[in-house]
Amino acid sequence: xxxxxxxxxxxxxxxxxxxxxxxxxxxxxxxxxxxxxxxxxxxxxxxxxxxxxxxxxxxxxxxxxxxxxxxxxxxxxxxxxxxxxxxxxxxxxxxxxxxxxxxxxxxxxxxxxx
Amino acid sequence: xxxxxxxxxxxxxxxxxxxxxxxxxxxxxxxxxxxxxxxxxxxxxxxxxxxxxxxxxxxxxxxxxxxxxxxxxxxxxxxxxxxxxxxxxxxxxxxxxxxxxxxxxxxxxxxx
Numbered sequence: 001x002x003x004x005x006x007x008x009x010x011x012x013x014x015x016x017x018x019x020x021x022x023x024x025x026x027x028x029x030x031x032x033x034x035x036x037x038x039x040x041x042x043x044x045x046x047x048x049x050x051x052x053x054x055x056x057x058x059x060x061x062x063x064x065x066x067x068x069x070x071x072x073x074x075x076x077x078x079x080x081x082x083x084x085x086x087x088x089x090x091x092x093x094x095x096x097x098x099x100x101x102x103x104x105x106x107x108x109x110x111x112x113x114x
Numbered sequence: 115x116x117x118x119x120x121x122x123x124x125x126x127x128x129x130x131x132x133x134x135x136x137x138x139x140x141x142x143x144x145x146x147x148x149x150x151x152x153x154x155x156x157x158x159x160x161x162x163x164x165x166x167x168x169x170x171x172x173x174x175x176x177x178x179x180x181x182x183x184x185x186x187x188x189x190x191x192x193x194x195x196x197x198x199x200x201x202x203x204x205x206x207x208x209x210x211x212x213x214x215x216x217x218x219x220x221x222x223x224x225x226x
Contacts, residue, residue: 042218090157099207099214100146105157
């Protein structure tokens with residue numbers, strides 16, 4: 001069973017604050033993804049990566065940066081957090097082709113921006 | 115661009131009822147289609163997929179058939195249980211093959 005962990009599980013910050021969300025997968029998957037989940041919008045792709053040092057832009061990238069430091073680790077950075085970024089964030093990974101293979105999700109990080 | 119539409123935001127059923135959750139897609143070619151399920155407090159988890167016309171995917175009593183003609187991949191279950199209460203997501207694999215695009219989700223509530 002693929003294992004994806006996220007930290008922190010909950011985070012509160014203020015407007016303009018700096019936040020880093022972490023994701024680690026231990027199955028040597030090539031692809032990793034960051035999503036945000038909001039009522040009425042479902043899961044929306046922020047950024048993704050197909051290997052260390054690679055970064056691809058998703059559907060809602062504004063206000064977010066990401067970095068893939070190793071095969072295992074993928075970070076999402078909010079450098080000037082805004083209340084509109086209050087959301088539930090999920091990381092996922094998949095082996096092989098991310099568009100045709102199963103994605104394995106972490107437990108999520110709930111972010112509140114005051 | 116590619117898109118997935120789930121028309122039901124919420125569905126309420128009684129145990130042993132028949133379930134249908136509609137999923138329609140817009141894309142060229144034959145994208146892979148997926149269903150994921152998300153239980154409260156957890157991340158989504160893979161249910162099953164299909165990648166060619168008329169292929170049926172199934173798992174845990176749920177099933178869906180890839181229909182290129184109607185561009186649909188509707189989720190069905192003959193007899194739901196309270197434990198099936200969850201949010202169900204339909205997803206489409208991108209033509210580039212590098213990511214999936216998810217629908218807005220359907221919350222299923224099953225009462226005993």
